[in-house]
Amino acid sequence: MxxxxxxxxxxxxxxxxxxxxxxxxxxxxxxxxxxxxxxxxxxxxxxxxxxxxxxxxxxxxxxxxxxxxxxxxxxxxxxxxxxxxxxxxxxxxxxxxxxxxxxxxxxxxxxxxxxxxxxxxxxxxxxxxxxxxxxxxxxxMQTWAAAVSLPEGARTLAAEGRPYVDRVFAAVGRPFDLRLCLGGPAAELLVSSAALVESLVFDHRRAPPDTDEVASAQLTVEAAAARMTGLLLWSRIAVSPATSSREIDTLSGGTRGWAPVYVPLGATEVRSGDRLDVTWRRSTSDDGVHPDYHVSVAVPGAGELLVWSSPHHGGGFRETDLHRELFPS
Ligand SMILES: C[S@@+](CC[C@H](N)C(=O)[O-])C[C@H]1O[C@@H](n2cnc3c(N)ncnc32)[C@H](O)[C@@H]1O
Missing domain, CATH: 3.40.50.150 (Vaccinia Virus protein VP39)
Structure with a gap:
């Protein structure tokens, strides 16, 4: 949304x-x-x-x-x-x-x-x-990341989302690999620590956030041994600067307005204590407003980097296993 x-x-x-x-x-x-x-x-x-x-x-x-x-x-x-x-x-x-x-x-x-x-x-x-x-x-407003293990069979597109997806495709002019959120309790699927990847504050006492940004973050695998299938990205919102007011952590599922984004990376075996090096890149798309994202993850012993490219509207269709599964035709 x-x-x-x-x-x-x-x-x-x-x-x-x-x-x-x-x-x-x-x-x-x-x-x-x-x-x-x-x-x-x-x-x-x-x-x-x-x-x-x-x-x-x-x-x-x-x-x-x-x-x-x-x-x-x-x-x-x-x-x-x-x-x-x-x-x-x-x-x-x-x-x-x-x-x-x-x-x-x-x-x-x-x-x-x-x-x-x-x-x-x-x-x-x-x-x-x-x-x-x-x-x-x-x-x-912040974005946090953590590694996640999404069980086989948990990957179905919510039926009530379908008409909305079609309208997004119509708005962009064609189908594409849109970002997908996980419904239901997501926190229990995490297999690593969580790390901050972007933090945006607009208060005049500091410089405004850069439009394009590269950040790196480290995640430590906390599960004994796990089949990591991707990352979750979710937002945390400090609505007021008052330290007494509670931050909204959208991973908790306490609001219908937000849900965590699932970043499919392909299944990779990880072990407790493994350090996952995450590189996060946000760049403004050609509409001048909505960002494109590019995330890569280095997993010890996995050889190639795991990569997720998610342009706002310029990407291909059915390029990931997840999108092929959810959009069979
Ligand atoms: C997530 S909804 C929030 C609606 C309401 N403020 C609330 O919090 O319940 C965002 C709204 O902002 C509008 N919107 C987004 N960007 C805007 C912009 N740059 N100028 C004016 N309206 C915008 C959208 O059309 C949409 O109605």
């Missing part, structure tokens, strides 16, 4: 669930917007955070939504707030504000934190739309 302009009521209904994500955003907004000019980037069908900000006493809320039909629904959602919310239709990167925002709220955090284009979109907002002392909600 979220990496392509494909949303439907099922997706927006999931955002309305009173879960960890909903509570964390609600609390962060309630504690910070009184008397402030607030910008909500990607307000969605129900303008959730814009409504929360207006109710918490924001001086004014500018809420931007790129999809015209969704912006129209958002306008209805704020109709009874006495004009304290202005819904602006279009991409945030093409909109100007007369008054710089003092609080910038967004939920364009991907299953891989940067996958929905947050680096490009929020860097633009920081440059053009926000005051220098702007407060950022979320404050920090």
């Amino acid at each position: 979220g990496e392509y302009p494909v949303y439907d009521d099922g997706v927006y209904d999931a955002f309305d669930v009173r879960d960890e994500r909903f509570r964390a955003y609600g609390d962060a907004i309630a504690g910070s917007v009184a008397g402030k000019v607030v910008l909500d980037i990607g307000t969605g069908r129900d303008a959730l955070w814009a409504v929360a900000a207006a109710r918490a006493g924001a001086a004014h809320v500018y809420a931007i939504e790129r999809q015209p039909d969704v912006a129209a629904q958002a306008r209805s959602a704020v109709a009874d707030l006495g004009g304290r919310v202005t819904i602006l239709e279009g991409l945030s990167t093409g909109i100007d504000l007369l008054t710089p925002a003092q609080v910038c709220v967004s939920e364009i955090v991907g299953n891989i934190a940067s996958a929905e284009g947050a680096v490009a979109v929020l860097a633009d907002a920081r440059r053009r739309l926000c005051a220098a002392d702007c407060l950022w909600i979320p404050f920090r």
Whole structure:
């Protein structure tokens, strides 16, 4: 969800669930917007955070939504707030504000934190739309990685996902090896320690994240002996900078908004104590917003590097065993 302009009521209904994500955003907004000019980037069908900000006493809320039909629904959602919310239709990167925002709220955090284009979109907002002392909600978004053993037979595409997959293919213009998330409890499938591969903070007190980034990380195999089949990548979100507020760890499955991405690498035997060297590369795709990813893993004694290339929209179709299995024709 979220990496392509494909949303439907099922997706927006999931955002309305009173879960960890909903509570964390609600609390962060309630504690910070009184008397402030607030910008909500990607307000969605129900303008959730814009409504929360207006109710918490924001001086004014500018809420931007790129999809015209969704912006129209958002306008209805704020109709009874006495004009304290202005819904602006279009991409945030093409909109100007007369008054710089003092609080910038967004939920364009991907299953891989940067996958929905947050680096490009929020860097633009920081440059053009926000005051220098702007407060950022979320404050920090990260992507973590760990090795995983996915049992044979666990690899089926959820039936309810099929129509959505077809719409993503239609949006891109053809089928391709799209990124896939694991449903159900995923933490128990890990066979290694976890490591941070990207950490994104937009606060003006530090330099903005680079659009393209290379990072390395080490994972240590913790299972006695395991058949590693790939990596999991998942996001952790510090919605508020307050140390007292709990970070959302999407591996825990406590929210319907996110799930871990499964990176298929082919089965490889690993042993307890093995050190796996991970190289992570994020580069902006030719749409200027959504990243392409390239991950390689060196496993002791395995010879060749295990490699995952995942362009946002330019990749091939049925190039991995997993995609051939899930998309047989
Ligand atoms: C993941 S949804 C979040 C919706 C709502 N804010 C929430 O948290 O429940 C992201 C929304 O942002 C919109 N969006 C993404 N990037 C945008 C951009 N650069 N400018 C305006 N809208 C954007 C999408 O169309 C979508 O409605």
